[in-house]
Amino acid sequence: MIEIEIKARASHQRLKKMLSDMGATFFAVENHSDTYYNAPHRDFAQTDEALRIRSVNGHSVLTYKGQKLDTISKTREEFETEVDGENTRQILLALGFVASGNVSKKREIFKHNDITIVLDTVEGLGEFMEVEIVTESDNDAAKEKLFAFLEELGIKQEDTIRTSYLEMILKKQ
């Protein structure tokens, strides 16, 4: 699966009004507590990969994200599976992986046609939005569609961010 995703810093109050006006539907609210792991055999900060156990509304999900596939979006390969969070943490530690940081956030999710819009309130960082299309393969049409959609919401391509929340938090510390 390829996750075509663009992120920007954005005030939620204004966005919620605009999303409602354009007919986007509210889908769910999730509380994420994410722990990121680094590998014993390569440094994910260098390779631009991510391995994460997310605890969300009582469930745990293990996610691997590959390196970004272009220079304008956060498009990357992604695999995930629901897991037993504590046992998966034990497996990763036994294999030599180390916890590298935590990200806690509230995520409000909206849908508009095939676009998913998430409004993240990240502990210690503030308000962000991400727009996302999930496809079978990397494709430019989807990216153009997302940038056009952001334009409608008043967000320009140069205002978007490719830095992860984890990187921002580690930088702040």
Added chain:
Amino acid sequence: MIEIEIKARASHQRLKKMLSDMGATFFAVENHSDTYYNAPHRDFAQTDEALRIRSVNGHSVLTYKGQKLDTISKTREEFETEVDGENTRQILLALGFVASGNVSKKREIFKHNDITIVLDTVEGLGEFMEVEIVTESDNDAAKEKLFAFLEELGIKQEDTIRTSYLEMILKKQ
């Protein structure tokens, strides 16, 4: 969790009669298709660890087994979690793990007090039995109990095997 486990080569026909005579209860039959993975940063054949995705009756389970904790049994640390098998395979491959071998077997499971008895028919290897007690920590009392139980079944300590099915299959190839 610690899995205190002893394995021996054993003809099932004779054992089933003895288990039934001593009042052991039949618990379940499972068809296991196991794929083992080796790590990019250390060789599990050397470190005596194991990482496996087991497909059993339509479910997938990821299991890590640490190195054996003594020289007489197969006692080792073990962590496992139910997973989406295909996505977990993709995560392991993306992280640089490599599939090192497959083991297919029919497992018939019996219980006798706190002892689990499994009769394994392993593709390409034949018939085996394992006796097992799961405890919070490594302990000699449980091992003595298992060896005494095997004695009752006519299996001596020197007839037990510490080699894994995977090692036996790789050796045969």
